[in-house]
Amino acid sequence: MKVVFSLGGSMVCPDDIDKNYINKFSKFLKEISEKCKVYVVVGGGKTARKYVDVARKFHANEFFCDVIGIYATRLNACLLMASLNSDHFSPFESIEDASKSPEKIVVMGGTHPMHTTDGVAAMLAENVRADLFINLTNVEYVYDKDPKKYKDAKKYEKIGYDELIEILNKGEMSASANNILDLVAAKTIKRSKIKTLIMNGRNFENLKNAIERKKFIGTSVE
Ligand code: UTP
Numbered sequence: 675m676k677v678v679f680s681l682g683g684s685m686v687c688p689d690d691i692d693k694n695y696i697n698k699f700s701k702f703l704k705e706i707s708e709k710c711k712v713y714v715v716v717g718g719g720k721t722a723r724k725y726v727d728v729a730r731k732f733h734a735n736e737f738f739c740d741v742i743g744i745y746a747t748r749l750n751a752c753l754l755m756a757s758l759n760s761d762h763f764s765p766f767e768s769i770e771d772a773s774k775s776p777e778k779i780v781v782m783g784g785t786h787p788m789h790t791t792d793g794v795a796a797m798l799a800e801n802v803r804a805d806l807f808i809n810l811t812n813v814e815y816v817y818d819k820d821p822k823k824y825k826d827a828k829k830y831e832k833i834g835y836d837e838l839i840e841i842l843n844k845g846e847m848s849a850s851a852n853n854i855l856d857l858v859a860a861k862t863i864k865r866s867k868i869k870t871l872i873m874n875g876r877n878f879e880n881l882k883n884a885i886e887r888k889k890f891i892g893t894s895v896e
Contacts, residue, residue, distance in 0.1 A: 678714075683720070793859045838855070
């Protein structure tokens with residue numbers, strides 16, 4: 675079984691680097707890699723936002739801000755690799771190279787401007803014909819609108835690809851914008867009908883249940 679994770683930067687670096695979380699997540703990866711081939715694409719989180727905010731003050735253009743964001747994702751990917759005691763000293767920089775890796779746990783960050791690591795992870799899932807794509811974020815479910823702002827936000831335990839795209843279309847897309855899943859990822863999972871779960875990345879028991887196809891808390895996209 676092949677599982678691709680998009681590990682949100684908000685997990686790895688919410689305000690500062692979350693060493694404890696990285697450590698727990700790498701232990702979890704080692705455990706599941708006994709049974710699955712695992713790919714992880716790591717997000718930029720606060721690292722990306724801090725650098726991009728300063729670059730914008732210097733009037734860097736959006737392309738350059740994306741490039742800076744990509745470096746931040748790779749920096750976070752390096753920390754996950756360090757906690758995994760990886761033999762590699764740099765994360766894969768292309769989907770093609772990551773797809774060819776014989777390692778049990780394959781780690782990478784971003785690739786090109788105009789999408790986020792969610793997009794990379796979905797394309798990687800497409801290229802390796804993954805059985806499961808899991809987006810790990812800091813919310814439990816996909817909602818029709820921001821649950822922090824709207825009390826009547828509707829949560830989805832299941833959602834169709836088109837309905838998800840409709841919700842995402844209401845969001846914005848600029849360097850370091852924060853969305854539940856990026857549109858490139860949503861379009862990729864739709865065109866290849868990739869089984870996708872969107873769930874909180876901090877509950878490892880729940881995550882294990884999801885991978886074992888047991889009952890879990892989160893949104894299933896199909
Ligand atoms: P993230 O994937 O972390 O995006 O990449 P995000 O929207 O901030 O998501 P979370 O909060 O981590 O889940 C950080 C930034 O790096 C650039 C984008 O500007 C993105 O917003 N980036 C990243 C790219 O341009 N291309 C990539 O392949 C990856």
